[in-house]
Amino acid sequence: MESFADRSPANEPGANDAPPLPRAKGAEARREAILDAAAVCFVERGYGATSVDDIAERLGVSKPTLYYHVGGKQELLGASFSRALDAYSDAVEDTAVSGVTGRERLHQVVQKYVEITTTVHGRCLHRVPDVELTPEVRDRLRAVKRKVDARIRDLLREGVRDGSLRSADIRMSTFAISGAMNSIAQWYAPSGKLNPDEIAERLWDSFAEGLRPR
DSSP states (O other): OOOOOOOOGGGOOOGGGSOOOOSSSOHHHHHHHHHHHHHHHHHHHOTTTOOHHHHHHHHTOOHHHHHHHTOSHHHHHHHHHHHHHHHHHHHTSGGGOOOSSHHHHHHHHHHHHHHHHTSHHHHHHHHSOGGGSOHHHHHHHHHHHHHHHHHHHHHHHHHHHHTSSOOOOHHHHHHHHHHHHHHHHHHOOTTSSSOHHHHHHHHHHHHHHHHOOO
């Protein structure tokens, strides 16, 4: 889940990524709204250029409100990463994948991964350099990346064994699949022409053609 520096300003997410802070709901709903707003700011401006004032202004609340519900900027970033990391980790568990062949199961992982990557927390994870993270969050990021890559490798091997995928360089195929999925965070915009399902299917078509048994 490497970060990339290149961005396309025309494709930056808009303010509609982050809903206004719920005033009549519970603390958890307010916390979620704050985390969404923080992630939008980090994606739009970059972590270093975003202040707590920017996040509070986007939500129309005071800085003490943010500190009360979540904490400072570092806590907001860590919480945003945790949202994405939890989702990625869950997406590659055995219980999350129900296909019969390795090909079907890998297809499901690609669909789930792309869906997570196009969320605001997924984009935040891929676009904020890991040097901004605390050691604890950075270690978890690397652990989840290893878990996802290992799962992709296992599914590629499954597909080769059951005949649903052709024999290939498993290591290079894993790098290619992971890299392509991660790069979506750099150009995806909620207002774009393609929704996450369409992006996942087009990406899968590209992978599947190269891995099709001959």
